[in-house]
Amino acid sequence: MLAAISHDLRTPLTLLRLRTENVENAEEQERMLATIAEMDAMIAATLAFARGEATAEPSRLTDVTALLASIVDDIADAGMPVTMDPAAPVVCDCRPAALRRAVSNLIDNAVKYGKAAHAAIAATPRTVEVSIDDEGPGIPEQELTRVFQPFYRLEDSRSRETGGVGLGLAIALSIVEAHGGELTLANRPEGGLRAHIALPR
Numbered sequence: 001m002l003a004a005i006s007h008d009l010r011t012p013l014t015l016l017r018l019r020t021e022n023v024e025n026a027e028e029q030e031r032m033l034a035t036i037a038e039m040d041a042m043i044a045a046t047l048a049f050a051r052g053e054a055t056a057e058p059s060r061l062t063d064v065t066a067l068l069a070s071i072v073d074d075i076a077d078a079g080m081p082v083t084m085d086p087a088a089p090v091v092c093d094c095r096p097a098a099l100r101r102a103v104s105n106l107i108d109n110a111v112k113y114g115k116a117a118h119a120a121i122a123a124t125p126r127t128v129e130v131s132i133d134d135e136g137p138g139i140p141e142q143e144l145t146r147v148f149q150p151f152y153r154l155e156d157s158r159s160r161e162t163g164g165v166g167l168g169l170a171i172a173l174s175i176v177e178a179h180g181g182e183l184t185l186a187n188r189p190e191g192g193l194r195a196h197i198a199l200p201r
């Protein structure tokens with residue numbers, strides 16, 4: 001349903017874009033086109049997410065330490081500042097492609113808003129704990145839960161420069177919850193944000 005709605009919204013949006021040609025005020029026209037482009041990006045992101053969710057990936061026994069290391073390697077290879085603590089293998093029953101997406105979104109945020117990402121993994125008797133720390137300003141306490149809402153972005157990251165439509169955390173949360181896990185954000189006492197995933201195993 002989400003995919004169908006997102007898809008159908010594109011036609012009126014295209015009509016709207018065509019109609020801006022009749023707007024005489026050039027500045028107003030430019031603003032309208034910018035808003036339309038923003039809506040288009042939101043719809044594209046929603047569609048991509050809905051499509052991903054629709055292809056339900058089977059669960060399988062996965063070494064989450066190796067998975068995390070491979071995500072970190074891929075992002076580091078792309079020239080981003082991300083490191084990982086060495087850790088022993090931790091095997092758990094999960095959907096690896098979905099988990100990869102959730103963790104990538106968190107690392108992406110840590111690099112984008114927090115200068116650098118530092119990943120760690122640990123096992124307890126019942127859970128797998130993955131944390132992504134950064135060195136940024138963190139998130140104001142009163143916004144810590146709100147940033148999980150789709151399309152919600154903090155004021156200072158609204159500029160299109162940083163890209164993003166505000167779906168990364170919503171997607172990560174939905175994936176972690178589908179695993180029966182928990183995703184939390186907290187400001188670290190020493191500064192920077194910590195995103196923490198706890199998965200049952």
Ligand SMILES: Nc1ncnc2c1ncn2[C@@H]1O[C@H](COP(=O)(O)OP(=O)(O)OP(=O)(O)O)[C@@H](O)[C@H]1O
Binds near residue numbers: 114147167
């Ligand atoms: N590590 C972080 N440090 C500071 N602020 C953050 C951090 N992670 C997220 N935020 C804030 O939370 C908002 C929502 O994050 P989210 O990942 O959902 O969306 P996005 O990064 O803006 O876009 P997208 O992930 O869709 O590309 C961000 O715009 C930013 O304001």
Ligand SMILES: [Mg+2]
Binds near residue numbers: 108169
């Ligand atoms: Mg993001």
